[in-house]
Structures are given as structure tokens and as C-alpha cells.
Amino acid sequence: MKEALLYSIMGLGAGGFFALMAMGIVTAYKGSGVINFAHGAIAMYVAFQFFYLRNEGIFHLPWFDILPTKTLNLPVRFSLNNGVGVNVWLAAILAMATALLLGAGIHYLVFKPLRNAAPLGKVIGAIGVMTYFLGLASLQFGSQIPNPEAVLFKNKTFKNFLGLGGQVSYESLAFAALSIIIGGAVWWFYTYTRAGLATRAAAGNEKGAVLLGYSPDRLALYNWMLAAALAGVVGIFSGTITGSLGVGKFTGLIVPALGAALIGGMSSIPLAVAGGLVIGLLQNFTGTWMVSQHWFPEWGQSGIREAVPLIIIVVVLFTRGKSLPVRGNIEEKRLPLAPYPQRVGKYVAVFVPLGFIFAAGLPGDWGWGGLTGPWGFAFTTSLVAAMLGLSMVLLSGYVGQISLVQITLAGIAAFVTARLIAKGGARTAEFDPFAVSGPGWPWPLASIIGVAVAVIVGLLLAIPALRIRGVQLAVVTIAASISIYTFYFENSKLTALQGGSAYTFPKPTFFGVDIGSTSTAIIHPAGQASIFQPLMQHLGGWLVKARGKEWLTSLRRYGPYLAGGAVWGVIGINPWRTDDYSRFWMAMTGMFLVIFIRNIVVQVRAANAAKAAREAELKKFLAEMEAAK
Numbered sequence: 001m002k003e004a005l006l007y008s009i010m011g012l013g014a015g016g017f018f019a020l021m022a023m024g025i026v027t028a029y030k031g032s033g034v035i036n037f038a039h040g041a042i043a044m045y046v047a048f049q050f051f052y053l054r055n056e057g058i059f060h061l062p063w064f065d066i067l068p069t070k071t072l073n074l075p076v077r078f079s080l081n082n083g084v085g086v087n088v089w090l091a092a093i094l095a096m097a098t099a100l101l102l103g104a105g106i107h108y109l110v111f112k113p114l115r116n117a118a119p120l121g122k123v124i125g126a127i128g129v130m131t132y133f134l135g136l137a138s139l140q141f142g143s144q145i146p147n148p149e150a151v152l153f154k155n156k157t158f159k160n161f162l163g164l165g166g167q168v169s170y171e172s173l174a175f176a177a178l179s180i181i182i183g184g185a186v187w188w189f190y191t192y193t194r195a196g197l198a199t200r201a202a203a204g205n206e207k208g209a210v211l212l213g214y215s216p217d218r219l220a221l222y223n224w225m226l227a228a229a230l231a232g233v234v235g236i237f238s239g240t241i242t243g244s245l246g247v248g249k250f251t252g253l254i255v256p257a258l259g260a261a262l263i264g265g266m267s268s269i270p271l272a273v274a275g276g277l278v279i280g281l282l283q284n285f286t287g288t289w290m291v292s293q294h295w296f297p298e299w300g301q302s303g304i305r306e307a308v309p310l311i312i313i314v315v316v317l318f319t320r321g322k323s324l325p326v327r328g329n330i331e332e333k334r335l336p337l338a339p340y341p342q343r344v345g346k347y348v349a350v351f352v353p354l355g356f357i358f359a360a361g362l363p364g365d366w367g368w369g370g371l372t373g374p375w376g377f378a379f380t381t382s383l384v385a386a387m388l389g390l391s392m393v394l395l396s397g398y399v400g401q402i403s404l405v406q407i408t409l410a411g412i413a414a415f416v417t418a419r420l421i422a423k424g425g426a427r428t429a430e431f432d433p434f435a436v437s438g439p440g441w442p443w444p445l446a447s448i449i450g451v452a453v454a455v456i457v458g459l460l461l462a463i464p465a466l467r468i469r470g471v472q473l474a475v476v477t478i479a480a481s482i483s484i485y486t487f488y489f490e491n492s493k494l495t496a497l498q499g500g501s502a503y504t505f506p507k508p509t510f511f512g513v514d515i516g517s518t519s520t521a522i523i524h525p526a527g528q529a530s531i532f533q534p535l536m537q538h539l540g541g542w543l544v545k546a547r548g549k550e551w552l553t554s555l556r557r558y559g560p561y562l563a564g565g566a567v568w569g570v571i572g573i574n575p576w577r578t579d580d581y582s583r584f585w586m587a588m589t590g591m592f593l594v595i596f597i598r599n600i601v602v603q604v605r606a607a608n609a610a611k612a613a614r615e616a617e618l619k620k621f622l623a624e625m626e627a628a629k
Contacts, residue, residue, distance in 0.1 A: 022275060044249065051148050
């Protein structure tokens with residue numbers, strides 16, 4: 001048991017990481033009622049910012065160059081010390097300033113406009129922020145995977161810690177202690193300060209807080225900045241605890257942090273800290289000591305660590321049900337009702353045969369070779385997006401559930417189908433190491449089995465929906481998505497494949513017609529389906545809300561701006577430009593910039609009008625009080 005206890009204690013560093021992340025999630029939820037799926041992406045960006053400031057003295061600005069010219073560009077980074085790293089404390093201060101800037105920007109640009117939106121809209125906003133930072137980090141930092149140095153007690157370890165016969169790093173224990181200290185400070189803030197008490201009051205009854213003179217928007221701003229600061233602490237001090245830095249690494253680690261936040265009921269900072277530490281201990285215990293035991297099955301060794309927070313999340317939500325707090329907003333809009341389908345038979349009779357003709361290819365091709373032609377990949381992508389959008393309409397529009405696991409279910413069906421139609425090296429060289437073994441079933445039968453397997457997995461994931469709904473179910477599905485990816489698709493013992501390798505299998509055919517895509521490789525479906533989920537959610541919203549009258553209203557409102565932006569882009573944003581960028585894309589960029597600027601102006605005007613209205617109401621109240629005297 002000494003060895004088991006030692007391995008558990010070694011997980012305190014990861015537990016401190018989860019605890020700090022959970023604090024940020026709880027803080028954002030207290031301030032605006034948003035479960036911030038982007039918290040890990042914010043911590044990742046600050047971690048990269050701190051690393052490059054510390055090692056190269058480069059400060060990255062949190063945007064990218066959107067101008068389609070070579071002579072006029074937006075600045076995206078600058079060097080502070082001619083390529084030489086700056087002092088660690090200066091790097092930490094600038095990284096924390098970046099975190100505070102990100103928190104304020106996220107509030108003003110995303111969640112303030114969504115304050116009274118439906119829960120699904122807030123989920124889309126959070127995932128959109130996450131997607132933005134993942135894309136921004138990919139542009140700025142590329143595929144680099146640096147190894148950060150420890151900030152707390154570098155290269156120091158306890159020898160024979162507590163007489164358990166092993167070594168425990170100072171950094172892990174210090175990071176766990178740091179999470180407890182910061183957790184105590186945040187708890188004190190919410191318990192004894194005026195801003196903290198006002199935040200708790202607004203979380204329970206926003207209208208009451210307004211009547212007491214507190215601005216919900218200002219409270220949300222403070223809490224978003226505090227949440228981003230906590231993410232900044234994670235990015236700066238995590239050091240070697242999480243290993244090398246990667247663009248998507250912290251995003252995957254958001255699931256244990258969500259589990260810790262749910263242990264705290266999305267409201268208790270001490271319980272969230274304790275939950276984070278416990279999850280860290282359990283993950284290290286199961287992922288090291290337990291898997292090394294002779295009785296533990298070999299096929300279960302991969303992904304068992306990631307399964308721990310999923311189990312905790314499901315148990316906590318299933319047992320508590322609706323007891324988790326719901327923020328008392330003044331007004332919360334609901335999603336529009338899904339329309340009753342009409343003329344389904346006519347649409348099926350027209351579009352199904354037409355789609356089959358396009359998929360198979362026109363006679364003589366006529367410039368169109370179906371799925372294997374030059375436009376085949378785009379056509380296939382459109383079909384896939386349409387079907388995924390339809391699945392979101394069924395769940396969100398008709399059932400009212402928020403699911404972030406749809407793309408993973410699609411990946412399961414595709415993966416199983418590909419394995420069943422595979423037949424070893426029949427298509428390739430005799431000794432091809434990447435030819436997938438399989439029974440070589442015909443595609444129609446294999447696809448039916450693949451869909452059936454995806455349905456079975458979907459039914460299992462739907463069990464928590466018996467007691468969990470809304471945003472809480474979204475937490476379960478994103479945790480399940482990542483767990484499926486790590487436990488199965490990265491498990492070579494179960495798949496007999498190594499993740500990341502391009503394994504080949506025969507192209508599927510239907511009555512002799514080649515219906516394969518441009519690639520014949522099995523691609524492991526990414527468990528983090530949230531990367532593509534905003535597109536699917538917006539597509540579902542468009543299918544629900546698109547009406548001729550609404551389109552005409554929107555066209556009248558935005559038409560002049562779109563036309564002006566297009567003209568601006570066609571003429572050229574920079575009239576002295578000498579590059580050869582496409583005028584079409586410049587027109588698109590021009591329209592985007594004009595609409596973006598218009599929305600900012602509208603928000604500023606609305607804020608000024610609201611401020612003036614509050615001042616007028618206060619003056620009227622004071623005048624009435626004076627008259628009453």
C-alpha cells in the first residue's frame with residue numbers, strides 16, 4: 001500500500017492544476033451563468049505567452065492579421081529584448097496582463113451580448129471562444145511543442161517522501177499548496193468583500209441586485225477578469241506538471257476541471273479545490289499503480305485516467321439532478337420552437353434521386369465526376385455537415401437537449417464501417433504494414449453495422465439525460481467524447497491500430513458505383529468534437545429560424561453595410577496595394593469588417609443609452625425623495 005499511496009501523492013500537482021482550473025470555471029459561472037468550455041484554451045494561450053516572453057522576449061497580441069494585403073498589416077507580435085528572454089517576473093506580469101485583457105475582451109465581445117440568450121447560445125459562445133484561441137495559437141505558435149521550465153522549486157525533490165520509498169517533486173506539492181492558498185483568497189473575496197457579495201446576490205436573483213444598485217454587466221466583467229487571471233496563474237505556474245505545451249492540451253484537461261467544479265456545485269470554491277485535488281490523486285492512482293497490477297486487464301490501460309472525471313461528472317450530476325444552481329437572470333430567452341415539417345414526401349422524391357445522381361456523377365462526367373471528381377470532397381463535406389446539422393436540429397430543436405458528442409458518434413460509425421470492409425493487404429503491396437485487417441464485408445452491410453454500433457453508444461450516453469438536461473448534459477457529452485477518444489480510439493489493444501498512422505482500406509462501392517472519398521485512410525475521429533460543434537449548432541439554428549420574412553428584414557437592416565463593405569473590398573482596402581489577392585475574398589473581408597465595426601458601434605450606443613437611462617431614473621428618484629421631504 002505504500003507504493004499506492006506514493007503514486008497518489010504524486011498526483012497532487014495535477015490536482016492543483018485541476019483545482020485552479022475549477023476555480024476559474026466556478027468564477028465565470030458565478031459572474032455570468034456560463035460554463036466556460038474555453039477556460040483551458042485561455043490558460044493555454046497565457047502559458048505560451050509566458051514561455052515566449054521568458055525565453056525569447058516576444059509578446060504576442062491576441063489577434064491575427066485580417067488585412068488581405070502584403071503592404072499593410074496588423075501587428076501581431078513584437079520583441080521586447082531583441083530575441084533574448086526577459087526576467088521571469090516581468091514575463092509573469094505581462095502574461096497576467098494578457099490574461100486580464102482576454103477576460104475583459106471575452107466579456108465585452110462575446111458574453112455581454114449573450115447575457116440574456118438561451119443556454120444553447122451561451123454554450124456556442126464559449127465553444128466559439130475556445131475555437132478562436134485554438135486557431136489563434138495554431139497561427140502564432142504553429143506546431144511547436146516547447147518544454148517549459150518549472151517556476152516553483154526547479155529540479156528539487158523530496159527523497160524517500162514520508163518514508164514511502166519514493167521521490168516527490170517540490171513543484172507538485174508547491175502547486176497544490178498554491179491552489180489551496182489562492183482558493184482561500186477567492187473564497188474570502190466572495191464571502192467578505194462587497195463585490196463578492198454582490199456577485200453572489202446577482203447569481204441568486206439578478207433583479208434584486210439591480211434594485212440594490214449593482215450593475216450585472218460590471219459584476220460579470222469583474223468575474224470574467226478574475227476567471228481569466230486564474231487561468232493565467234495556471235498557465236504561468238504549471239511549469240513541468242503538465243509536460244510539454246501543446247495547442248490542444250489544456251483544452252482536453254478541461255474535463256477533470258469541470259468534474260471538480262461540479263463537485264463544488266458550481267458555487268463552492270473550497271469544494272471545487274478539494275474536488276480538483278481528489279481527481280488528481282485518483283487519476284494518478286488509476287493511471288500508474290492500478291494499471292501496473294497483474295489483475296488489471298491490459299486492454300483497459302489506455303484512457304483509464306481520462307475515464308475517472310467522466311465517471312465523477314456523471315455520478316455527481318445524476319445524483320444531484322436539478323439541484324445544481326441556475327443563475328437568476330433578469331430575462332432569459334428561449335430557443336425558437338422547431339417548425340412542424342411540411343412537404344417531406346415531395347422533398348424526398350426530388351432531392352434524394354438528385355443527390356444520388358450528383359454523388360454517382362453525370363454521364364460522361366460533364367465536368368462533374370461525382371464523389372471522386374474535382375468537387376467530390378466539397379460535396380461530401382456538405383452532405384456530412386447537413387446530416388450533422390439535422391442531428392442537432394432533432395436534439396436541440398425538438399427535444400431541447402444540448403449534445404457535444406454528435407461528431408464522435410459519426411466517427412464511431414465511420415470507423416467501424418471502415419474496419420468491416422477492410423481485408424488486409426488485398427489492395428496494396430503484399431507486405432504493406434498499414435493495410436487494415438478485416439472481414440472484407442460489402443459496404444452496405446458494414447455501414448448498417450457501423451450505424452447500429454453508433455446507436456448503441458448513443459443510447460448508453462443518453463442514460464444521463466433521464467435526469468440531466470441543458471448545459472449540464474453538454475458537460476457530460478463533451479467529457480464522454482474525450483473519454484471515447486482516449487479509451488478506445490487511442491487504445492491500440494482494442495483497435496489493433498496505432499493512432500495517427502494512415503491505415504488503408506478498400507474504397508466502398510454501391511452496386512458497382514465508387515462512393516469513396518478522395519482518401520482511403522482510416523482517420524481516428526477526434527474525441528474533442530467541440531472544435532467543429534459551433535458550425536453544427538449555427539447550422540441547426542439557421543435551419544430552425546430561416547424564414548422569408550426574417551431574411552427580408554435582415555437584408556434591409558444589413559444590406560447597405562454589406563454593399564458598402566463589398567465595394568470597399570473590390571476597390572481595395574489599400575489603394576496602393578501591389579499584390580494579387582482575389583477581389584472576391586477582399587470583398588468578403590470588406591463586408592466582414594464593416595459588419596464588425598457596425599456591431600461595435602451599436603453596442604457602444606446601447607451601453608451609453610442604458611447608462612443615460614439609469615442616470616435619468618436615479619435623478620427622478622432623487623427628485624421624488626426631495627419633493628417628499
